[in-house]
Amino acid sequence: MKYFNLALLCGCLATSMLPGRALAQESMQGAIEKDWPYLQSLYTHFHENPELSFRETQTAERMATELRSLGFEVTTGIGGTGLVAIMKNGEGPRLMIRTDMDALPVKETTGKSYASKIIGENYLGAKNLPIMHACGHDVHMTALVGTARRLVAMKDQWAGTLVLIGQPAEEIGLGAKAMLDDGLYTRFGVPDFNLALHVSAGLPAGVIGYTAGYALANVDSVDIEIKGVGGHGAYPHTTKDPIVLGAYIVTALQTLVSRSVDPQAPAVVTVGSFHGGTKHNIIPGNVHLKLTVRSYSDAVRQTLLDGITRIAQNQARAFGITEDQLPVITVEKDYTPSTYNDPALVKRAMTAIADQIGEKNVREMPAVMGGEDFARYGRTKEKVPGFMFWAGAVEPENYAKAKASGETLPSLHSAFFAPDAQKTITTAVNAMSAAALNVLEKTNDG
Missing domain, CATH: 3.30.70.360 (Alpha-Beta Plaits)
Known part of the structure; x- marks a missing residue:
């Protein structure tokens, strides 16, 4: 991995040091830190109550409640258990931010006080399955709500239409297709840009990773x-x-x-x-x-x-x-297509993220051979530019020890995967909010 070079990427490093911008960065960071008790409670709820693919009924209901309380117009039942939340804020781009909601049939062994004890069934009817958020979708949902809370509080700083979606069934690769087939773009409008994030079990919490071009397979x-x-x-x-x-x-x-x-x-x-x-x-x-x-x-x-x-x-x-x-x-007919991060959108979003969290906390990542159905939102005839970035999730001290000793850290989908919740979520909210504000930035005459 190499550190992200902001000066080479955007040629505008000096402008990020302006006093007004620095104060704005500190203000948003401070607001996110103050919001942590609320987000912590929400994260704990999601982690303690996981649901499998196409069974995310209670999860979607809680997401809908959170977003309605912020003033979003929310429609549920899209693609089965998915939801779409829309907030219009004047003329400007249409930005879609996606979170996935489903968990995995894994028996949790993290030892956390809020560890999942849920037993349930999958959409095919198999029963008595232990369920765990072993891929960080609880982090993703909490970060989406946290981002929504920041953007609503900062409505005077952006213009356009914000579309937030809660997607079912990412873990079986069918959720994005289900939402698109159910009219995500035809009923709710085609976005100009799509954003998403995913936790990384290979980066320390507090660090954001990115890949331009092909990112997943x-x-x-x-x-x-x-x-x-x-x-x-x-x-x-x-x-x-x-x-x-x-x-x-x-x-x-x-x-x-x-x-x-x-x-x-x-x-x-x-x-x-x-x-x-x-x-x-x-x-x-x-x-x-x-x-x-x-x-x-x-x-x-x-x-x-x-x-x-x-x-x-x-x-x-x-x-x-x-x-x-x-x-x-x-x-198998319903394959997962490769994720291609639009280079221009990556450059734009990562400039804003690096400005917000610091250049030393941003790293360029190699592409991986895993898959993610977020790709489908850019595979329609409209070819919407998309970008998914990585949010480091490993407690920094554990990460440093593992790097020094050669120890293998628990991977995603592991029964032992336990992210550094506070640092991971607050950094994810900070990064996604910065990227969204950049995309929805008001013009001088707006």
Whole structure:
């Protein structure tokens, strides 16, 4: 990671030191710190009461109550359990800020006094699942409310339309699509810009990370059903062994990244599951493979998906499998598209954030191969510019100790993930408020 160089980015470092601006920065920071007891209570509530994807009914109700109390016009039930909150404040840009709301089926082991003890069911009906906000969506929601509170208190400093959305089902990659399919843009207007944030388990609290351009990956789930001819393990010559065929397919798939994709284009093909057979001496009739496929560009994505089909079917032909028994390849329809952070919006937002929290607290980050369905809001025909940044969540002392010792810190989705709530949330509110004020900045004649 490297520190963000504000002077190179915007060429206006000196202006950020003007006395009036410095006072405004201190004033907003001070207001956020004073608001912490309120935000702490809200964060604790969200953390203690997590809900799974498309089951965020109580969460959405609390979010709606918070935003209505600030004067937003709130509509619930968008995309299932999503909500849209709108505040108009004169002529100006239309800015959408998104938070996700769902939690994960994880049994919390943080030892926090407010640790989740919730047991619930998922949208498919599976019951008795422990539930935890192990990906920081409780932080995201609290930060969105905190940002709303700051922007309402500072309405004289911005102009335009502020659209805040609470999105369901990010963890299963379906929530953004559900909201768009339910008319997010057609019913509530197309934004000029989209912003979001996500906690980082790899940055200390108090630090904001950013990536311009591709930031997160296309995520595809692929299943390969391999058919063979089963039989007795003592007489393999009478069979067409799908386990051996599967092993050849897994090995050949490794050449997709190394030989079919430009070495400078990131790509991942991982076989995460290989299931077949029931007994030592029986050659099964079929084998099932489960893959995760990651890429940034749509062209590389298509190369990988086409290559999986080509390799699986031609390996089967080489094993003498007939055309009507070739492997069946299924690509999950609702994939997660790659997140592309608009460089111009990144430059603009990060200039404001660095002005607000200090250049030393902003870091450029490498892109990662994880996925986030926030990307979908920029994938419509309107091509709305978007930017998602990272809010460091690790207690700074623990971060420093881990860096010195080489210890691995709990990751997102870990039962041990416990963010430094106060520093993470107040920094996130500070950063998002600064970015929003920049986007919605009043013109001289406004």
